[in-house]
Amino acid sequence: MLRRVATPVTFQRTFFGSAKPQSYRISRVLNGSPEQVYAIVSEVDKYKHFVPFVEDSFITARDANSLPSRAGLKVGWKDITERFECELQCAKNEKVYAKSIELDLFHSLETLWTFKNIKSNGPPKCKVDFTLTYKFKNPLYEQLSSLFAPKVSSIMIGAFEKRLMQLSFENTKNNRQTDEAKL
Numbered sequence: 001m002l003r004r005v006a007t008p009v010t011f012q013r014t015f016f017g018s019a020k021p022q023s024y025r026i027s028r029v030l031n032g033s034p035e036q037v038y039a040i041v042s043e044v045d046k047y048k049h050f051v052p053f054v055e056d057s058f059i060t061a062r063d064a065n066s067l068p069s070r071a072g073l074k075v076g077w078k079d080i081t082e083r084f085e086c087e088l089q090c091a092k093n094e095k096v097y098a099k100s101i102e103l104d105l106f107h108s109l110e111t112l113w114t115f116k117n118i119k120s121n122g123p124p125k126c127k128v129d130f131t132l133t134y135k136f137k138n139p140l141y142e143q144l145s146s147l148f149a150p151k152v153s154s155i156m157i158g159a160f161e162k163r164l165m166q167l168s169f170e171n172t173k174n175n176r177q178t179d180e181a182k183l
Contacts, residue, residue, distance in 0.1 A: 021108050021135040022146060024153045032164045033124035034115035038093045040163050041113045044071035050163045052155055053077050060085065067092065070101075080141075084109070107135040130157050 030037060040046075047057035053075050061070035072085035082105050086098040093115060100109035110133045118125040132153050136142040145152075 021133050022142075022149060023131065023133040024149050025129065025131045026153050026157050027127065027129045028157060028161065029118060030126050030128055030161055030164055031123055032126055032168060034093045034117050034126045036124075036164060036167070037115050037126050037128055037160070038090075038096065038113075040160055040167070041096045041115075042068055042088075042090050044068055044073070044088070047073060050166075051159045053152075055081065056083075063090075065092075071098070072102075086111075103137075105137060105141075107137055109134045128157070128160075 045057050045059045047054045051057075054073055055076045056074035057072070059068045059071045061068075063069040067090040068088045069090075070085060071088055072083065074081065074083040076082075084100055084102045084105055086100050086109070089095075089097040095115065096111075096113045098109075098111045100106050110131075112129075112131045114129045116127040116129075118127055130153065132149065134145070134149075136145060
């Protein structure tokens with residue numbers, strides 16, 4: 001006679017994706033100071049002007065030091081549009097950490113940006129580490145994201161790098177105009 005024994009099974013992977021959150025990390029050295037890069041990353045309300053797929057961006061709360069403490073995005077791609085808010089922890093010129101507080105779309109969503117000064121004899125440089133960790137509730141979104149997340153993460157950090165160059169150029173141009181006006 002065969003005896004049946006119930007054995008607990010933990011699934012690590014399913015047809016629609018991983019049981020664990022996915023995580024992607026990108027590091028880059030940017031031409032700019034940690035202060036400059038931090039300012040761009042922490043100004044979440046300006047993302048709509050330069051980050052691909054972001055249709056709207058807003059800050060809904062600030063802490064006692066006027067640093068953003070709650071912010072959100074409306075993100076769209078093809079026929080999919082989603083809006084969510086995150087709690088932010090900002091350490092001025094060092095890091096920006098965001099964790100989703102609206103969990104309709106995600107089981108979890110966290111981003112961490114860190115900024116470290118790189119000593120150089122030339123213009124300021126900053127090492128930027130960007131980590132994206134997430135798990136969608138919708139299995140289809142989860143599957144699609146596993147295909148596109150590395151590319152999207154790279155596009156995102158590229159958008160911030162481009163914004164840094166744009167703002168540096170505008171500052172240089174404004175300083176030149178101010179100097180010319182003094183003559």
